[in-house]
Amino acid sequence: MTQEAEVFINGILTPSRPSGGSDPSAEQIALLDDVPSVRDVPGMLAVQVRNLDPHSELSAALMAGELVGPQIDSFSIKPKNKGFNLNLTGRDFHPFATIEITKGDQNVRLKKAIVESDSLALVKVRDSSVVPGTRLSVRVVNLNNVASNEVGFVAP
Numbered sequence: 001m002t003q004e005a006e007v008f009i010n011g012i013l014t015p016s017r018p019s020g021g022s023d024p025s026a027e028q029i030a031l032l033d034d035v036p037s038v039r040d041v042p043g044m045l046a047v048q049v050r051n052l053d054p055h056s057e058l059s060a061a062l063m064a065g066e067l068v069g070p071q072i073d074s075f076s077i078k079p080k081n082k083g084f085n086l087n088l089t090g091r092d093f094h095p096f097a098t099i100e101i102t103k104g105d106q107n108v109r110l111k112k113a114i115v116e117s118d119s120l121a122l123v124k125v126r127d128s129s130v131v132p133g134t135r136l137s138v139r140v141v142n143l144n145n146v147a148s149n150e151v152g153f154v155a156p
Helices: none
Strands: 005-009 012-013 016-018 029-030 043-051 061-069 071-080 084-091 098-103 108-117 120-125 133-141 151-156
Touching: 005 016, 005 029, 016 120, 029 061, 071 133, 084 133, 098 120
Parallel strands: none
Antiparallel strands: 005 012, 005 043, 016 029, 043 061, 071 084, 084 120, 098 133, 108 120, 133 151
8 A cells, every 4th residue: 555545434535644654655544533424433344445646446345343332223112192102222322322313304303312221212202293104213322422323213
């Protein structure tokens, strides 16, 4: 790898710099803090590089580690008068995490959202704009802005 290289993590161009070692063309340090869309999403890191001089194709992906954060593993929905309750089970929920439910690009108003433990969150939705059959998505966002996987569901 030359100094004139691009680093891609999970398909996203990520700024990098030479490591400063004895052969600066051999190693690059990816600057994850410069790309929150990579840094703030838990999961495996698939790293690829491409030389710019001379130009080359992207390398094969190398799984270079895993970022950890909240993870929604399952959920249950109970219809209620004028809304529904949603129970989320997973892992690594921070006690002061927020729960976000969206309808398209709009936030859904939550009546109550509580993180009971690092593996359970309870949500009450009583938003009149959410009618049965509405497609929604939910995620848990920890205090450091690291978000869980986004889970889609249909309002009962």
